[in-house]
Amino acid sequence: MVIVNGLDDVVAVQSEISLVDGERGQLVYRGLRAEDVASRYTFEEAAYLIWRGHLPASREHAEMRAALADNRALPRHVEAIINALPEETGVMDTLRTAVSALGAGMTFPTSMSDVVSITAKIPTVIAHWLARKRGIKPIPTPSGLGHAEYYLYALHGELPSQAHADALNAYWILSMEHGMNASTFAARVTASTQTDLASALCAAIGAMKGSLHGGAPSEVFEMLDEIRSADRAESWLRDKLDRQERLMGFGHRIYRTYDPRAAALRAVVRKHAAEDPWFSLAERVEATALTLLKEYKPQRPLYTNIEYYAAAVMRALQIPKELYTATFTASRIVGWCAHILEQEAHNRLIRPQSTYDGPLPEPLFPSEATVADA
Numbered sequence: 001m002v003i004v005n006g007l008d009d010v011v012a013v014q015s016e017i018s019l020v021d022g023e024r025g026q027l028v029y030r031g032l033r034a035e036d037v038a039s040r041y042t043f044e045e046a047a048y049l050i051w052r053g054h055l056p057a058s059r060e061h062a063e064m065r066a067a068l069a070d071n072r073a074l075p076r077h078v079e080a081i082i083n084a085l086p087e088e089t090g091v092m093d094t095l096r097t098a099v100s101a102l103g104a105g106m107t108f109p110t111s112m113s114d115v116v117s118i119t120a121k122i123p124t125v126i127a128h129w130l131a132r133k134r135g136i137k138p139i140p141t142p143s144g145l146g147h148a149e150y151y152l153y154a155l156h157g158e159l160p161s162q163a164h165a166d167a168l169n170a171y172w173i174l175s176m177e178h179g180m181n182a183s184t185f186a187a188r189v190t191a192s193t194q195t196d197l198a199s200a201l202c203a204a205i206g207a208m209k210g211s212l213h214g215g216a217p218s219e220v221f222e223m224l225d226e227i228r229s230a231d232r233a234e235s236w237l238r239d240k241l242d243r244q245e246r247l248m249g250f251g252h253r254i255y256r257t258y259d260p261r262a263a264a265l266r267a268v269v270r271k272h273a274a275e276d277p278w279f280s281l282a283e284r285v286e287a288t289a290l291t292l293l294k295e296y297k298p299q300r301p302l303y304t305n306i307e308y309y310a311a312a313v314m315r316a317l318q319i320p321k322e323l324y325t326a327t328f329t330a331s332r333i334v335g336w337c338a339h340i341l342e343q344e345a346h347n348r349l350i351r352p353q354s355t356y357d358g359p360l361p362e363p364l365f366p367s368e369a370t371v372a373d374a
Helices: 034-040 043-052 058-070 076-084 091-102 112-134 147-156 162-175 182-191 197-208 216-227 230-242 260-273 277-296 306-316 321-345
Strands: 018-021 026-029
Touching: 026 034, 026 043, 026 260, 034 043, 034 162, 034 260, 043 058, 043 112, 043 147, 043 162, 043 321, 058 112, 058 147, 076 091, 076 112, 091 112, 091 197, 091 321, 112 147, 112 197, 112 321, 147 162, 147 321, 162 260, 162 306, 162 321, 182 197, 182 321, 197 321, 216 230, 216 277, 216 306, 216 321, 230 277, 260 277, 260 306, 277 306, 306 321
Parallel strands: none
Antiparallel strands: 018 026
């Protein structure tokens, strides 16, 4: 039996949803480059592609947009549960609890209507949590908004600019699917037991909450906030590297080159927030960090990953830092649902083995001892 800690390079499933090519730095959704999808299409179109396997025709796009818009309102019992949580409950804990409550009545196998309904409600849960934290009522939103526009309106109470809607669309598309990452694997393992959609999504949200998975953009924000100015970057980064600490936003478990999602997001921020001093700082810190990483870790190439520029996008959109992981979740739920549907369609219970290296029991009776022991 071969033991692979962390399951590196172990293939657990076959999937038609996405290709993550770490050597070439490519991310492919259903045969299309993810950065091309992000630059040309909306969240609704990309979600349709991930779920259905092809881009929607104009009628299908309109139907998907309408279906998401029609399913955003929270049932009263879910609102009551959110309001009953302790005020200090974090947004990811609130999401997990709300998704569990939304799962009442869901059964195996998963229906597309449940997928659309629960995806539509994630931004509403986040906005409800933020309003409660601020001590205000949730902001009523106009009908007919696209998914990205709706989320920004629900957070800020005003219609976002087209540039901001486009920026969030691009970020959400680039982060909605990424192969067999920790949260997706958690979702597929849970789905393989033939449980309901909400249970599998709760497992994924629990994995996403971990600091090694969904929490990285907020840690990038904190890093840049501490550096504050480009002339402090080298000394600050050297201090981190001298203490053998990680630089957040650099390196990836899969990619051995520049993360293609980071490159696409960088272009988005340049287009929509190039005048933002914080973005200018981010670019200069990135250049310094990449130079120092080559100096300190010449045998281990480390490049910028999506979390680095995700922080820049969300900063430009004035999304509160405590919502960064939840905003990521509002996108990645698309990929989770696609993998749950795929797992159900070709199901086999995911049941790996483990090896035991603890103590063995002593013989209970002398007769059980071997001749050699005697």
